[in-house]
Structure formats: C-alpha cells, structure tokens
Amino acid sequence: MIRNKRPSAIALSLAVALVSLPAAAKDKAKVAFIGPLTGGVAANGIGARNSAELAVKLRNADPKAKYDYELLVLDDECKPNVAVQVATKAGADRSVIAAAAHYCSAAAIAAVETYNRLGLPMVVWGAVLPDITYRAKYPEVHRVNGTMINQNEVAAKLMTGLGFKKWVVIHDTTDYGKGHNEYFSKFVKANGGQILGTFGVTADQQDFTAELTQAKALNPEVIYFGGLTPIGIRVRSQMDKIGLNAVLQGTSGIKSDAYIQALGPLAEGSLSFIEGAPIEKLPGGKFFQEQYDKAGYKEPPEAYGAFAFVAMQLILDTIEQVGPDRKKVTDALGKVANYDSIIGAVTFDDHGQNTVPLISKYVVQDGKWVIWEDSEYASGKRKLNK
Amino acid sequence: MEIALQYLINGLMLGVMYGLVAVGFTLFFGVLDVIKFSHGDVLTVGVFTGFATYLALKAAQVSSPLVQLIVLSIVAMAAMAALGALIARYLVLPLSGAPALNTLLITLMLGTVLREGVRLGFPDGSNPKPFPALLPTTAYTFGHFTLRLDSLMLLAAGLAMIVAVHLLINKTKLGLAIRAVAQDGETARTMGINFTAVVLITFAIGSGVAAFAGVMNGLYYNEINFSMGLLLGVFGFSAAVVGGLGNIYGAILGGFLFAGLQTIGAVALPFASAYKDVFALAVIIAIMAWRPTGLIAEKSSERV
Numbered sequence: 001m002i003r004n005k006r007p008s009a010i011a012l013s014l015a016v017a018l019v020s021l022p023a024a025a026k027d028k029a030k031v032a033f034i035g036p037l038t039g040g041v042a043a044n045g046i047g048a049r050n051s052a053e054l055a056v057k058l059r060n061a062d063p064k065a066k067y068d069y070e071l072l073v074l075d076d077e078c079k080p081n082v083a084v085q086v087a088t089k090a091g092a093d094r095s096v097i098a099a100a101a102h103y104c105s106a107a108a109i110a111a112v113e114t115y116n117r118l119g120l121p122m123v124v125w126g127a128v129l130p131d132i133t134y135r136a137k138y139p140e141v142h143r144v145n146g147t148m149i150n151q152n153e154v155a156a157k158l159m160t161g162l163g164f165k166k167w168v169v170i171h172d173t174t175d176y177g178k179g180h181n182e183y184f185s186k187f188v189k190a191n192g193g194q195i196l197g198t199f200g201v202t203a204d205q206q207d208f209t210a211e212l213t214q215a216k217a218l219n220p221e222v223i224y225f226g227g228l229t230p231i232g233i234r235v236r237s238q239m240d241k242i243g244l245n246a247v248l249q250g251t252s253g254i255k256s257d258a259y260i261q262a263l264g265p266l267a268e269g270s271l272s273f274i275e276g277a278p279i280e281k282l283p284g285g286k287f288f289q290e291q292y293d294k295a296g297y298k299e300p301p302e303a304y305g306a307f308a309f310v311a312m313q314l315i316l317d318t319i320e321q322v323g324p325d326r327k328k329v330t331d332a333l334g335k336v337a338n339y340d341s342i343i344g345a346v347t348f349d350d351h352g353q354n355t356v357p358l359i360s361k362y363v364v365q366d367g368k369w370v371i372w373e374d375s376e377y378a379s380g381k382r383k384l385n386k
Numbered sequence: 387m388e389i390a391l392q393y394l395i396n397g398l399m400l401g402v403m404y405g406l407v408a409v410g411f412t413l414f415f416g417v418l419d420v421i422k423f424s425h426g427d428v429l430t431v432g433v434f435t436g437f438a439t440y441l442a443l444k445a446a447q448v449s450s451p452l453v454q455l456i457v458l459s460i461v462a463m464a465a466m467a468a469l470g471a472l473i474a475r476y477l478v479l480p481l482s483g484a485p486a487l488n489t490l491l492i493t494l495m496l497g498t499v500l501r502e503g504v505r506l507g508f509p510d511g512s513n514p515k516p517f518p519a520l521l522p523t524t525a526y527t528f529g530h531f532t533l534r535l536d537s538l539m540l541l542a543a544g545l546a547m548i549v550a551v552h553l554l555i556n557k558t559k560l561g562l563a564i565r566a567v568a569q570d571g572e573t574a575r576t577m578g579i580n581f582t583a584v585v586l587i588t589f590a591i592g593s594g595v596a597a598f599a600g601v602m603n604g605l606y607y608n609e610i611n612f613s614m615g616l617l618l619g620v621f622g623f624s625a626a627v628v629g630g631l632g633n634i635y636g637a638i639l640g641g642f643l644f645a646g647l648q649t650i651g652a653v654a655l656p657f658a659s660a661y662k663d664v665f666a667l668a669v670i671i672a673i674m675a676w677r678p679t680g681l682i683a684e685k686s687s688e689r690v
Contacts, residue, residue: 038505038512040611173660200660206607206614209396210652210662217389217530230514230611237608242392243525243532262516262609 029067029324031056031315032090033308034101035126036078040230043258044103047302048125049073051288052100054295055312066320072096078103078228080110087111091118097324098122098333100311103304104228105129105148105176115140121330123311126304128252128275129179133353142333142348144314144341145307146275146357148176149183151252154359155273156187158372159249162384164222168215168246169198170208170235171226177203180226180251188224196220205231208238216244228253233262240266247271247384255303260367267364269377269384274303276343277360278371282306284342310341388531397649398642399537399606402544405641406599407622408629409551410592412637415626416568417588420478420489424497425596426619427504428466428473430612432597433517433604434504436462440518455520459601463594470593471586479585497619505612514611517604540602547598548638554591555634564588568632628670630680639681644670 033052035045056071072093074086083102090096091114099115102108103126115122116138124132124143128151133143167188171177177200185195196218199211212235215223223246225235232254239248248270250259255272263270279285279301288309292301301309314336315329322328339346349355361372365382376382407429414422436458443454477496481489505511521536555561566574567584575581603618604610621644629640647669651662673681 040512040514042512202660202663204613204617206603206617207396207400207648209399210393210649213389213392213396214653216392230609233514233516233609234607241532241534241537241606242396243527243534258513262514264516 026066026068027324028070028095029097029319030070030072030093030095031312031319032072032074032096032099032101033312034074034076034083034086034090034099035103035308036107037073037075039078040258041078041103041228041253041256043256043299044126044302044304045075045078046299047305048103048308050295050297050299051292051301051305051309052125052312054292054297055309055316057295058291059313059316065316067324069316069319076102076104076107076111078107080106083107083111084114087114087120088118091115091120096120097319097326098315098329100125100308100315102127102132105132105179106174108132109135109175112136112138112141119326119330121315121326121333123314123333125308125311127176129175130183131175131179133351137351139330139334139352142336142352142354144311144343144346144354145304146354146359148179148251150357150359151273151275152180152183153187154361155249155251155271156184156191156193158273158361159222159271160188160191160193164247165193166218166220167193167195167222167224167249168218168220169195169224169226170211170215171198171200171224172203172228172231173200174203174227176228176253177226180253184224184226184251201227201231203227203231206234208235209242212238212242212244216242220246222247222249225250225254227251229256229259232259236263236266236270245385252303255362255369257300257302257369260364260369264367267367269382270364271372271384272362272369274360274362276303276307276358279306281360281371282342283344288342306343310343310346313341314339314346388529391528391531393649393653395533395537395541397645399541399544400645400648401642402541402548403599403603403606403618403641404621404625404644405638406544406547406595406602407618408626408637408641409548409634410596411623411626412629412631412634413564413588413592414478415631416633417564417571417585418474418478418482418489420482420486421493421623421631422473422478422589423490423494423619423623424473424500425493425592426615426617426622427497427500428469428593428615429596429600429603429618430504430610430615431469431500432462432466432593433600433610433614434508434511434515434612435465436597436601436604437515437517437610438508451518451520454518459598462597462601466597467590467594470589470591470596473593474586474589475582478589479582497616501612501616508612511612514609517608517610519605519608521605537606540606544599544602547595551591551595552634560584560587624667624670628673628680630682633680633682636680636682643681 037045056069076083099122105127108127121140128148130147171181250272252274260267318332322332337347362369363375439458439461524535526533563579563584625640625644626637629636647666651665
C-alpha cells in the first residue's frame with residue numbers, strides 16, 4: 001500500500017509524526033476503576049473514582065511515565081449481579097491491564113471469581129469482607145485496605161472498655177452485614193460483652209419499627225448496626241421514633257457525610273470504625289488532599305478515597321515496572337512488600353491482603369465525624385447516653 | 387402490654403399506608419377492570435414532587451412548617467391527580483378494548499419510566515433524601531411504650547383520608563356515578579353518566595390518595611428514595627388482592643392484614659426477622675388459594 005503513495009506524502013506524514021512526537025511517543029495503557037457510582041452509597045464510589053482518576057492524571061502529567069494511561073470507569077451499583085457484569089466487561093476487554101475495584105463487600109465477593117477466571121489483576125480499595133481475599137487464593141485479587149476482622153476487634157475493645165455490656169445486633173443479610181455480625185459478636189463476647197438479640201434485615205427494608213420495638217424490650221445499651229448508610233439512617237431515625245435510647249454503633253458502612261446530612265442532630269453520638277485514618281492523619285495525607293483540591297473535584301474524597309488513590313497508584317507503578325501485561329502485573333502485585341504509599345507501607349500476604357491494617361474510631365460530634373481520640377466523648381466532656 | 391401497644395401503633399401505621407395504596411388499585415380495577423402497575427411509582431413521583439415543593443418553599447423563605455406542609459401536600463396530591471388522569475386518558479382508556487394483560491404490561495413499563503425518571507432526573511436522585519419532619523415531634527413515654535405526636539397525627543390523617551374516600555364513594559353524587567360505572571359501564575352510559583369523565587376522576591382520586599400516602603410515608607420515616615414506591619406498590623397490590631379487588635373495604639382490610647402479618651412475621655416467629663416479607667406473602671398466597679376472589683369479593687369479580 002505504501003507503494004501507491006507518493007514519496008512526498010510519506011515524507012509529510014513522517015514530518016507530522018515527528019512534530020507530534022512528545023505527546024504520541026508513549027504507548028497507551030488502559031486501567032479500570034470499579035465502584036458504586038449510583039445508589040445509596042454512591043458518594044463513597046464517586047469520591048474514590050475522583051481519587052483513582054487523580055492518580056492517573058498525576059501519572060500522565062509525569063514526563064518520566066512510560067505509558068499514557070487511560071481510565072475506564074465502571075459502575076457496580078453496589079449490587080452483586082452488576083458487579084459480575086462490569087468485572088466481566090473489564091476482564092473481557094483485553095486492553096484493560098488491571099482494575100482498582102469495589103466498595104461494597106457483597107459486590108466484591110461476587111466478582112472475585114470473575115477476575116480470576118478472566119485473569120484480570122485487581123486491587124480492592126474499599127470492601128472489607130475478609131472472604132474477598134481469604135476464601136480462595138486467587139493470585140489476581142489484592143486489597144490495600146484492612147478487613148472487618150480488624151475493624152470489629154478494635155470496635156469491641158473500645159466499647160467494652162467504655163463499660164458497655166449489653167448489645168442488640170441489627171445487620172443486613174448481605175455478606176457484608178452477616179460478616180460484621182459474626183466477627184463483632186465473636187470479639188464482643190471475648191471481651192465480656194453480651195449480645196441480647198440479633199436481627200437480620202433485608203438491604204432495602206423501609207420499616208424497622210417491629211425489630212426495634214422488640215430490641216427495646218431487651219433493654220440494650222448499644223444497638224450495633226452492621227450495614228450501609230441508607231438503612232443505617234432509617235434504623236437511627238426509627239429508634240428515635242419509638243423511643244429507644246441507646247448508642248448506635250455502626251461499622252465502616254455508615255461513615256459517610258450522607259449519614260449526618262440525612263439525620264441532622266440525631267446523628268450525634270453515633271460511632272463508626274473504619275480501616276485507615278482521616279486524610280490529614282495519613283502519612284501522605286497532606287499531599288493527597290492538596291492534589292485533590294487542586295484537581296478541583298466538587299465531591300469530597302470520602303472515607304476510602306485515599307485507598308482508591310493508593311490502589312490505582314500501585315497498579316500504575318506496577319505497570320511502569322513490568323509493562324502492560326496482565327500476567328506480569330499479577331505476579332509483580334503478588335510480591336509487593338513495603339510499598340511506600342500515602343496510607344503508609346503496603347505489604348501483601350500470600351492472599352494479596354495488606355497486612356498493615358490501620359483502624360480509626362469515629363464518633364459524630366456537632367454534625368461531623370470526629371476521630372474518637374480527639375472527641376469530647378473521649379476526653380469525658382460529653383457522654384454517650386446509655 | 388406496653389410493647390403490644392407499640393406493635394399495634396407501628397402496625398396500624400403501616401396498615402394505613404398499605405391501605406391507602408391498595409385503595410387506588412381497587413378503584414382502578416373497579417371502574418375499568420384493569421390493574422395499573424405504575425401506581426407505586428406514581429406515589430414516588432408524588433413524594434418527590436412534595437419534596438421539591440418543600441425545597442422551593444425553603445428557597446422562597448417560607449419557613450412556617452404548617453404552611454410548608456399544607457402547600458407541599460396540596461401540590462403533590464394535585465400534581466399526581468393530574469398525572470393519574472393523564473395516564474388514564476392516554477394509556478389506559480385507549481387500551482380498553484385490548485386484553486387486560488396489555489394494560490398491565492404498559493403500566494408496568496410506565497412504572498419503570500417514572501422510577502428511573504426520578505432517579506436520573508432529580509438532582510442526585512440515586513441517593514436517599516432526608517424528608518423534613520414538619521410535624522411536632524413531642525414524644526410521650528409510658529414505660530416501654532413511646533408515642534410520638536407526629537406519628538399520632540399521621541395516623542389520624544391517614545384514617546381521616548380513608549373515611550373521606552369512603553364518604554366520597556358512598557355519600558356523594560360523584561361516588562354514585564363511580565359505583566354505577568364500576569357495576570356496569572354500559573348501563574351507566576345509557577343512564578347519562580359521562581363514562582370518560584368518571585374514569586378520569588377515579589384515576590385522579592386514586593393517584594392523589596397515593597401521593598398522600600407517599601407524603602405520609604416521607605413524614606413518618608423522614609427519608610425518601612426513588613425505589614420506595616416499588617415495594618409499597620407490591621405490598622399495596624397484595625393488600626388489594628387479598629381484600630378483594632374492586633372493593634374499597636377489602637383494600638383497607640387487606641392493608642391492615644398485610645401490615646399485621648409483617649409485624650407478626652418480625653416479632654412472633656422464632657427465626658430471623660429477615661423473613662417477615664416471605665412469611666407475610668406466603669400467608670397471602672395461602673389466603674388467595676382459599677378464597678381466590680379475596681376476602682370481601684366484588685359481586686361480579688372477574689379475575690385477570
């Protein structure tokens with residue numbers, strides 16, 4: 001075909017290619033971000049999407065980067081079936097090298113097998129169900145955040161340490177809620193607490209007055225809620241409706257601004273425990289927040305933004321190191337140890353789980369999630385009402 | 387004892403809401419023998435219309451909760467009455483010659499359109515929205531029993547609405563026309579009743595009542611979301627069917643029955659409360675097998 005072209009045309013196109021060399025010289029590499037961008041927990045997904053996008057933008061702006069990265073964003077809607085669909089979509093697209101994926105445990109656990117089957121290396125940035133990394137030994141699956149095992153151990157120790165003795169557990173019947181129920185119950189009993197009753201509820205339930213009335217009769221000091229923000233809001237507001245005066249102790253699932261916005265003053269004194277630490281307390285938090293603000297995102301990064309940033313950065317660093325090849329990236333991710341990141345060192349164990357989990361305790365004080373240690377509840381100035 | 391009272395109030399509240407939704411289903415079935423499956427989603431659109439009205443009022447610095455409540459209820463109900471009449475005029479009536487299944491399908495699709503419309507059209511519509519508490523929240527406590535003034539007012543308002551619908555159907559000329567059309571449309575026409583007008587008004591009433599139930603729901607839970615009507619629609623429909631489609635009292639009875647079953651399912655059964663809907667719907671199935679036309683059957687009931 002070149003034979004048919006006149007020499008001048010070839011020269012011209014060569015010249016054009018040379019002129020645009022600095023931009024076009026890099027090979028393209030595609031990576032994916034998967035998270036809940038719609039639905040009740042979309043705020044967390046969008047904050048993380050922005051953070052992952054930020055990691056890609058920063059890399060593309062770096063003249064030393066070997067590849068020009070393109071980000072594919074997919075919405076898992078926090079639903080297991082949709083998660084499998086989008087994981088399949090990303091996995092089947094051979095140009096996608098790796099993915100940073102999932103906030104919802106129910107979605108992540110449904111999709112891990114798909115990543116394994118399609119050979120797509122991925123790093124979980126938010127979901128906390130231990131089974132995601134521990135149920136099987138999939139070389140493709142990794143996680144930068146801690147698990148609900150660590151979360152609930154810290155939670156049980158803090159609460160029993162404060163003198164609380166009697167709990168009623170309400171959990172959604174997804175893997176996320178069931179896992180929280182299992183681990184929290186185990187740790188709270190080990191620390192001398194007592195579970196008076198346990199209620200499983202569906203994830204789209206509106207009315208909790210029947211469960212809460214029953215819980216009220218058991219006279220608990222604390223309602224432990226294992227589930228996500230939307231029904232957390234309903235449980236807390238309906239507790240008030242039927243006059244159930246107890247502390248609401250949540251999990252990482254309710255640590256969102258949406259919880260406080262929807263509840264207003266009722267949110268005061270609710271507790272939450274999450275893996276990681278607030279951005280300003282992270283080793284690289286200041287850098288992250290500065291860059292995030294500079295990029296001009298409207299939505300806050302939310303609780304797991306920094307983790308999504310690290311997950312994506314780790315993926316990009318690995319591609320830089322071994323090239324855009326799924327197999328090589330999978331192998332290299334398996335060997336990650338003492339990787340320096342904004343959330344501190346990341347070391348994966350043989351299941352791809354980060355072994356340096358960092359748990360923070362939060363309480364709502366004056367309409368904000370405040371780190372427990374910094375709160376007036378910890379200093380004794382205010383008391384969680386029993 | 388106090389706990390039983392608490393369950394009773396909770397159950398009554400649910401029963402009133404299910405009953406109000408069921409009334410719509412039963413009215414539509416009564417006049418046209420059709421099942422309008424978009425009913426639950428009309429409720430969602432209604433409550434979001436109310437919420438938007440509230441936001442507009444707040445922006446216009448109208449801060450009196452009473453004014454806000456009255457205006458948002460009226461706007462929501464009027465808008466949904468209009469929407470209901472439009473649906474009847476352009477989707478349901480043109481299909482009156484076609485098999486009832488077609489109406490069912492077309493309204494099922496319309497329901498999805500409305501629901502997704504709210505989700506995508508309302509700003510940040512995918513996330514739950516905090517519905518304002520516009521009623522006084524004073525709480526009275528008797529031992530384990532807590533009664534909040536707003537719950538009590540909502541319950542009273544809901545019951546008043548049921549009585550109003552009852553009076554409208556049984557004591558007014560319009561109600562007489564509706565009943566005549568429900569009994570025999572052809573004969574009603576020959577008697578000089580404007581068939582189309584009666585059908586449109588009936589759909590407007592049913593949809594307005596749904597909007598009322600939606601606003602009630604929002605005020606009670608202080609939280610609304612785009613899919614709330616879906617579940618309420620299913621529950622309301624079950625209530626209407628078990629009570630006897632086409633019969634207003636059946637719908638209300640069905641609503642309370644369904645709410646009662648859910649409460650029993652959550653409270654009295656030894657296994658986890660997550661199964662309360664399974665239990666309630668299973669009992670409904672059993673009742674339907676026992677009395678296929680519902681507890682209070684319409685005299686000339688046709689099954690779809």
